[in-house]
Amino acid sequence: MSSRDLKDLHASIRHLAEQFIAEANLALKQNNPSIEVRLICTWRAQAQQDELYAQGRTKPGKKVTWTKSSAHNTDLPETPHGDAEALDVGVFENGKYLQGNNARELGFYLSLGPIGERFGFVWGGRWKTPDYPHYERKNWRTER
Ligand SMILES: [Zn+2]
Numbered sequence: 150m151s152s153r154d155l156k157d158l159h160a161s162i163r164h165l166a167e168q169f170i171a172e173a174n175l176a177l178k179q180n181n182p183s184i185e186v187r188l189i190c191t192w193r194a195q196a197q198q199d200e201l202y203a204q205g206r207t208k209p210g211k212k213v214t215w216t217k218s219s220a221h222n223t224d225l226p227e228t229p230h231g232d233a234e235a236l237d238v239g240v241f242e243n244g245k246y247l248q249g250n251n252a253r254e255l256g257f258y259l260s261l262g263p264i265g266e267r268f269g270f271v272w273g274g275r276w277k278t279p280d281y282p283h284y285e286r287k288n289w290r291t292e293r
Pocket of ligand 1: 237
């Protein structure tokens with residue numbers, strides 16, 4: 150189970166996430182009217198995270214996550230009141246999800262990163278194993 154609803158985000162980032170998506174749409178649509186930026190995940194159940202973690206390890210497929218304790222999960226000790234600390238932002242073209250698998254598609258994701266960072270999010274695109282659609286609240290593990 151998972152959600153793509155803003156209301157499932159930690160209260161301190163709900164409004165920032167909304168503004169980020171709005172600004173991301175303005176930025177991309179300027180030159181690409183068929184492009185749309187949407188929230189694709191906020192909250193994700195631990196069972197689903199464990200499934201994702203198994204992919205490419207104990208189950209077939211390509212690795213899609215490096216962690217069992219994601220900021221999307223809400224049943225960790227760090228997320229006691231059940232609010233997701235992360236959001237995944239997808240880029241769509243004429244309604245079709247773009248994976249970011251070629252230079253053009255990746256370019257859209259790369260242009261969104263700095264916009265998300267302006268709203269204070271940590272962007273997964275800067276990680277050693279990049280997660281381009283992923284944004285999370287700074288210091289979510291240690292600061293409530
Ligand atoms: Zn994510």
